Every structure is written in structure tokens, then in C-alpha cells.
Amino acid sequence: MTEPVISVRDLRVWYGSERGPVRAVDGVTFDLRPGETLGLVGESGCGKSTLGRGVLGLLPRGAKLAGEVNYEGRNLVTASPKAIQRLRGPDLGLIFQEPLTRLNPLLRISDQFEETLRTHEPGLSKQDIRHRSIEVLRAMGIPPTRYRAYPHEFSGGMRQRIMIALALVLRPSFVVADEPTTALDVLVEAQIIGILGDLRRNFDTSLLFITHNLGIVAEACDRVAVMYAGRIVEQGPVTEVFARPQHPYTRELLRSTISLSTTGLHYIPGAPPDLIEPPSGCRFHPRCPSAMRVCPEQFPEQVEVGPQRVECWLHGPDELVPEGGREPLVREEITVADEA
């Protein structure tokens, strides 16, 4: 197997708040191989965006980062801000959620590309810059006639294509795309997903695709990591995870998703937990239909189930489950009020 491009080990991110530290990312481990797309999926507040930014060293001041993000033999967590700054762009790219606010409205598209390429590849001639930029814009479906236009002259979908082109023009080996299609319409979303799907073919870029939409994961990703309350509770190949989810949260999330084949409504009782005082043991246990007595007592170990890695006591390891730990968890009824 090829070496991973990015290898994240036990990454933690926490913020200070009045009530104590918010553990937004709490011990996350994953690898990303060349040309691979990993979908990072979870509900709002599960820490997926924080994780995406943490990997690139783009956290706001006041956030603390610990663990390892290994890239080309270096741990980015301990690297100097200047060293990461140099990597961002030519090595590590980011595609934001809102293309409308991320392009400088006063600069022509050509100027934005020139600025980017001049900063990172000072040796390029003006002719080369133009050529490189137009080529990548064409791959994104932007006509070369629009190269000198301003951002406001483009529609939302076009701006997102330009943002993607701007990230790719430096040929980074790793890109984080944070909900890149959320603000877009159905047809445009499908177009952008198609473009991102072509990345590995045309650019050999590894992609961390952050989304709340399981349909998009099924469409665009090779592997998926399901996040809940700051942890990756299950990861594995998309086809396997979707066909045979091993973590109850993955299973319930898939069942709750309303798709064109939905004939009945299903939902997960309760609400996502508070990350300042998360539930003890497995964080999903208060909402979990399969919870056992061991679940609130001890943090689940990560176990391999087929090609998946899962954090759930249902899969053992048996020798660590205390006696009687497999009995169903008895708990108070969750009232409707709590679950809304």
C-alpha cells in the first residue's frame, strides 16, 4: 500500500469558554492516501469543521492543538507558524463553504490567480501564469473569455468553481473542502461534486471532504469517517460503511436521512451533546438504542470489524467488558422536550 499523504494521530483541539474547555476534537486518528477522497461526516457541532481547520493549522487564536498531523515527515502540530504558512497553498489547500465571501471583490479573477502564483512560484512568467490559470479554470468549466472578469460578474456556482481552481492551481497534494456545495442548488451541487470527483484523475490530489450530507459522501468519497461529539466513531470504505454500518450512530444516521426512497420517518432520540461536559464513556450512549451497561462506564476501544474501524462496545474487545457489562442499559425515558 502506498504511504499516506497525511497521517493524523490522536489529534485534539479545544477552546476556552466560560464554563470550561470545549473539546471540539477529542483524539482523532486517520490517514489519507494519494488521490483518495475521505468524507468527514457528522451533524453540526460534532467538530468536523474544527478538525478540517486544525489539520491545516488554521484555528482561531485561543484554540489549543495537540497530537500529530504528519505530512512529509514533519508534524504540523509542532511546526512553526511560518513553516505551515509556506506549506499552505502549494502543499495544503482549503476550499471554503461560502464562495461569495472568499474572493476579493476588487480584484479581477486574473489578478487573484496572478497574486497566488506570484507568491508561491515567483519564477513563473506572465505568459505561464496566464496559461496555468486558464487551463485549471477550463477544467472547472469556466470559459477563458471570463478570465479578466470580476467576482460579482459570476454566479454562485461559478464562484465556487473559481475557488476550487484557485486552490488547485498550485497543485497541492492535500485539500480540505469544507461543505463546498452547501450554499448551492441541486444541479450546481451535482456539477461541483462531479468536478471534485475528477480531482484524483486530473490532479492526483487527496481530499478531505467535510459534509453533513450522506448522499454526497456516497457520491463523491472513497472512504468515510463518521464523527460524533469530537470523535471519529466509525471509518472505512464508503460501500462497506453504508451497506453494513457497525456503529449504532452510523446506522441511525443513515436511517434518519430522508432520501427519494424514504417511505417512513425515523429519527435519533435526544440531541447532540454538549462538548464541555460530554456524556461519560461512549458519548453516544444516552441516545443509543443498543446501549449496554458498560457504555457509560468506560470509553470504548477502537476495534476492527472487517474493513471498518469502530469505537463501540458491541464489538468488544470482550476481555475488557466487565461482568454484566453486556446487559442492556436501563435509563430514564428521554422526554420529547429533550429530544427536539
Add this chain to the structure above:
Amino acid sequence: MPTKPELMTTPEQSAERPLMEIRDLKVHYELRGSALARLVGGEGETVKAVDGVNVALRKGEVLGLVGESGSGKTTLGRALLGLVRPTSGHITYGDLDLARMPQRQLRSVRRRLQMVFQDPHAALNPSMDLATAIGHPLRIHKLVKSKAEARERVRETLERVGLTPADQFLDKLPAELSGGQKQRAVIARAIICGPELLVADEPISMLDMSVRAKILELMLELGRDLDLTYVYITHDLATAKFFCDRVAIMYLGRVVEIGPTEEIFADPKHPYTKALLRAVPDLDPERKVPRDLPRGEIPDAAAPPHGCSFHPRCPFAFEPCGWEARDLRAMFERRWIRLGEDALAREEPLVGELTEVDAHEEMVRVRAGGRAAELTALLEEARADEPDDPLWKGVERIESDGGAVVVRFRPGIDPGLLRVNAVDVACHLHDPNLSHDH
């Protein structure tokens, strides 16, 4: 697990008078250009947000208004409650025409017509506790005599929307609630005066996946128990399919297809509806969204395409769909995306003038000077390269006329709604007089 309730439509019911009837409704916004244009007066541009919509809303049904942003679905929904002033047309509700009523009178009618907003975090006043916020409509419409009575009504309504025990919620502020709880509170405020119609504008799109179904279920329950009629505005086809009895697909201010949900999803007739349905990513990783989806995006509503608004993106467009000069320019842009910089450098000087013509002409005449023959040859080459581009069906003739090149398009026809089975669809493909060979 609740399943979708069957809508019983007996002959007597369908003959019943509709709850609300929308006839030829238009909501246009004038755009004023420069200060000079204002001084000189004259016609500014007009955005036709809603451009001639006819719908009869049946009592007790859930009607979905489905479309992308810019389709006019939200403007239409707001117009039904008199929150947007229509430019023309009628909204008949009982003996009233909401399109013509003064604001003062509309206010009393709104007790019966309510709205649920998209963003529950923005729809509640952050400094108002739930008892005050949800009881507010009661005070506005003077439906209660005392504070205690209002509080009692709020208590009942909170129970009704599942915020129980109600006493725990009466004095809470919105910040203390989860997203789903806030949306329940917004729904409570909408139903407290006993409305007949709820317009719900993307009521679950801001909520987490795991709680969306709960709010939909609540709305279904309330619909049954309180005998509500819903207008459900959404861009999400999956929830529309589950929730609605009838669906109206909107594109650029018009309804392009309307009919029973079942038929629209099983057998979509408009190419736009077909495209939307194919574009929804499926949960099955083996079923990929096809790549041959319509190109581009919803065009500028201030300058809608000639003929059928969807024709520039439509893979099935043919002769009468409304071809015009802009489509020729778009064809060249696609060509240059495909062929790259060299082709652009070679061809743009020739084509340049072709695109600087009035957008609505069904004929383009370019004085190409000495290069008329070259331009004609380029057009023929472009056609030979992509003969299946629907544009060429719309090009009637390319002629050299002295020193000029003339491109003539076939006359475009604005499609009206046609009945096909139980569905009305605005597409020439379904007009036997126009599409005999398609």
C-alpha cells in the same frame, strides 16, 4: 413509524371550492439603473420574481413549491400571506382578494394564514421568553382578555408541539433551546391563533439530519389534527416527495410542472424536473449521479431567456424553444472551454462582433468586413464539431449577405401549461402540434 397519510380525494371534495385560488399572479420588481437613468426616467429593468402563476390550493392538502434559489418559490409563498405586494393578478381567499387588500385589513386575515420560517435561530426574538413570543399573536389579534388566559393558551400550544412539560418552557429564552426545539416554538407561534393555512419556507433545512424527521412528523400530525393546509417551500426533492400531496416545480418565476406528487416523481415530464430528480445524490454508493446533467445555472431574472426559460440548459430543447443571439455566444464559450486558449485567440476576434447584438433578436446580422466567409466557415465548423448541441436545431439559416453574416433563428414560442395525464407541464415536447417528430 408513521407513514405518509393517503390523501383521500373523492369527487365531491375536488369539486369543493378551493381554500385559496391564485390567478395569473405576478410579482415584479423594478430595477433602477444609474442616477442618470432615474433622472431621465424611462424603463428600467424588471425582475419578474413571480411571472404568471395559477394554482388552486385545496383544503387540507400539502402543496410543495419546489425549485432552486431564484425560482420565485419564496416570493410566491410570501405573496400568499400578503407579505409581498403582487404587481398584478388575484389571490382569492373566501370572498377576499388578498392581492388587492390594504395592509390594515390584511392584518386581521393573517390570523388564518401563518408562516413558518427557515431559520429558527433568527425567527425568535432572543430577548423574549417563549410565553411572550408565542403569546404575541394572541395579543395582536386581541384573542385573549387577560395575561393569565394568554399564558394558558401558550401552555396548551407548547404541549401541542411537543415542548413538554410546558411549564419548563414558558419562561425559557430562545438561546436555551436546541435548533429543533426552536423550530417547535416557531410552529407553536404559527398555530396559536388557529390558522387554516401554514406557509412553511424550508422549515427543516437548517436542522440536523437526525432531528429533521421529527419536525416533519410534527407538521404531519398538526396538519391532521388541526385540519391545516400547507404550502411547503423547499429545494429538497426528497422531503417534498415524502411530505407533499401535490408538487409545483418552479423555474425563474413560473410553474413549469404541477401535479400529484406520485406522478411527478414516478414520471417527471418537464426536462427540468427530470434533471432535478437525477441530480439528487442517492445513499447507495453504487448509484452515481449521471454526468450529463444540464449545464449552467438559473439565468439572470432581469433578462430571462427568450421562449422557454430553461431552453439554454435543456438537453432536449428543439426548434420552437426560443433560440436567440445569446445562445450563440454561450455555444462559443463552451467551445473555448473545450478547445482552450489557442482556439480562443484564433476565433474570438471573428466572433466578437457576433455577440454584441441585442439579446432578443431572432436574427443576428454581423458586418464581418472582408472576413464574412471566414466567420461563416467557423460557424459551420462549430456545428460539425458538436452537431448534437440543441442550439443547431434552432438555427434556421446561416447566410452570407454581401459583407455580412446573417444567422436566423426559428421563432421562439413561450410554453404554456399543458395537461398530460394528471400533470400540467409547460414544455413544447408535450405539445403534439409542435413536437410531432420528437
